[in-house]
Amino acid sequence: TQIDFTELLSCSDYNTPVFIAFPCSTCTTQTLTNKKYKVGNDITIGSSQVLELEGCHLAIEPEVKITVANGGTLKIRNDGANNSHLFPCSDMWNGIIVEPGGILEISGSTNTEIGTLIQGAINAIEVNGGELKLMYATFDHTQLSVYLRNNPSANCYIYGCKFKCSGARIGKAPFEEHIPFEHVRLENVTNFQFPIGTSTGSTGNKNYYSDAFSAIGIYKSSAIIQRNYFDDIYNHNSFYHSSSYGQAIHVVGSSSSTPLVVEIGGTGTNEPNYFTNTNIGVRGSNATSISQLGIAGNEFENT
Numbered sequence: 001t002q003i004d005f006t007e008l009l010s011c012s013d014y015n016t017p018v019f020i021a022f023p024c025s026t027c028t029t030q031t032l033t034n035k036k037y038k039v040g041n042d043i044t045i046g047s048s049q050v051l052e053l054e055g056c057h058l059a060i061e062p063e064v065k066i067t068v069a070n071g072g073t074l075k076i077r078n079d080g081a082n083n084s085h086l087f088p089c090s091d092m093w094n095g096i097i098v099e100p101g102g103i104l105e106i107s108g109s110t111n112t113e114i115g116t117l118i119q120g121a122i123n124a125i126e127v128n129g130g131e132l133k134l135m136y137a138t139f140d141h142t143q144l145s146v147y148l149r150n151n152p153s154a155n156c157y158i159y160g161c162k163f164k165c166s167g168a169r170i171g172k173a174p175f176e177e178h179i180p181f182e183h184v185r186l187e188n189v190t191n192f193q194f195p196i197g198t199s200t201g202s203t204g205n206k207n208y209y210s211d212a213f214s215a216i217g218i219y220k221s222s223a224i225i226q227r228n229y230f231d232d233i234y235n236h237n238s239f240y241h242s243s244s245y246g247q248a249i250h251v252v253g254s255s256s257s258t259p260l261v262v263e264i265g266g267t268g269t270n271e272p273n274y275f276t277n278t279n280i281g282v283r284g285s286n287a288t289s290i291s292q293l294g295i296a297g298n299e300f301e302n303t
Helices: none
Strands: 028-031 037-041 043-045 050-053 056-061 065-068 075-077 087-088 096-100 103-106 116-121 123-128 133-134 137-140 144-149 158-159 160-162 180-187 194-196 207-212 214-219 223-225 227-232 248-254 260-266 274-278 280-285 290-297 299-301
Touching: 050 227, 065 075, 096 103, 123 133, 133 144, 180 207, 207 214, 214 227, 227 248, 248 274, 274 280, 280 290
Parallel strands: 028 050, 037 056, 043 065, 050 075, 056 087, 065 096, 075 103, 087 116, 096 123, 103 133, 116 137, 123 144, 133 158, 137 160, 144 180, 158 194, 160 207, 180 214, 194 223, 207 227, 214 248, 223 260, 227 274, 248 280, 260 290, 274 299
Antiparallel strands: none
């Protein structure tokens, strides 16, 4: 059982000796291990600097963002015993922005089935032409969890993560009582097939999605989507009748001449995806530039 105490507290409640001020705003290379911080200002990791957070808890004030600039690196992971946890101390924070040439690596321990926990961000991760290695993390109460665009590094991946909205509603302003519209969004990723899930490795490498209008949006991009589990992706609100609400995967082409290749599932071991209680499993639209859309081996239940 996970009890989310953060919904009950305000930023002033973290003005205690337990949560100390974050040690930098323009951060130089350093490793912070098993600490609790209150973050009241934007953080920037500049060129050639590496900031590592190991088992740290960050209570983040509204609209604060973390920026990984060109040549900078941010690593968020487990310290061997404790996973890291980033969460808002009041209204939602702005998330982590990875600029072109920046690197973000997130991992965690799978023993807790949570890994690194990121909560209450408007855009939890936004990667614009940078690099994202994302494994063993849970996103909860975020308006958009992962947004990748403009040909990020070919080293990117999303493995073993959970995307959800506990109670099916965001609890913080400015999106209080909203439902996440989309968990993962790729846009203009044409330089390689972005992997969301993998057929290799342990069972911990599965991705899980629930409680959203849409789980994965593939816009003018190439991707390979394997070993993902979708549950309760449907139109939660009768006031919204758009047919685009309630789709686990939405593949959108464009008038571009760049050929796009999207593979969903497969017939090999651990390649299929599983869809339960989704209004639409896979939807394709504006297919002009989609040269290959493969859907194979997947299981659909109550869709």
